[in-house]
Amino acid sequence: MKSGTAIQAVLSFLLELGLFGAAGLWALAAVGSPWAAVLAVVVVAAAWGLLxxxxxxxxxPWPWHAVAGHVLFLAAALVLLAVGHPALGWTVLVLALVSAALVVRFRTDLAAESARARAEWVRARAERHGRTGGGGRVADGVPGRPGDASVPPASGDGGGRSARGGGRRSASRR
Known part of the structure; x- marks a missing residue:
């Protein structure tokens, strides 16, 4: 992980905590019950964890999760400002803007990390559920499936196609 993406990851974590705190403070201000605040934090944390x-x-997929996350971070800042916590609200707002700027600056690195993490998650989930094909490749329509155009065929299994997924080789290359 590069230093810019590491800084963005730390900022995102801090903003997630700010989001949870904003949900709790909003529920406390709106309902007046600490149990409502706890419930709001649990619901927001569960939704964040699942989505x-x-x-x-x-x-x-990338970039929609980054967009959705930053929209929620900005909403958290507005909620904190609205419920009477201006220092926290402005802090979350500034951190959200810095995080968004880092996402734009390091978008190619973050997109690659996101794709790599997603592929690893899909592979691990398929292995947990026993859905692997021959050669350790994951089956059931996920990346790495034998015959998938994105994966070059194994040696000797080209069927006359090039490793890049093109058509038949020309007569001069046979």
């Missing part, structure tokens, strides 16, 4: 965390099972 937007780095290893979320239902994480949207």
């Amino acid at each position: 937007l965390s780095p290893k979320a099972p239902a994480r949207p």
Whole structure:
């Protein structure tokens, strides 16, 4: 992980904590019960864990998870400002803007990390459920499936096609 993406990851974690805190403070201000605040934090944390965390099972593809996360971070800043915590609200707002700038700056690195993490998650999930094909490749329509155009065929299994997925070789190359 490069230093810019590491800084962005730390900022995202801090902003996640700010999001959870904002949910709790909003519920406390709106309902007045500490149990409502706890429930709000649990609901937001569960939703974040299922949808937007780095290893979320239902994480949207790049860049939509970054966009959704930063929209929520900005909403958290506005909630903190609205419930009477201006220092926290402005801090979350500034951190969210810095994080968004880092996402734009390191978008290619972050996109590659996101794709790599998603592929690793899919592979691990398929192995846990016993869905691997021959040669350790993952089956059931996920990357690495034998015959998938994105994966070059094994040696001797080209069927006359080049490793890049092109058509038949020309007569001069046979």
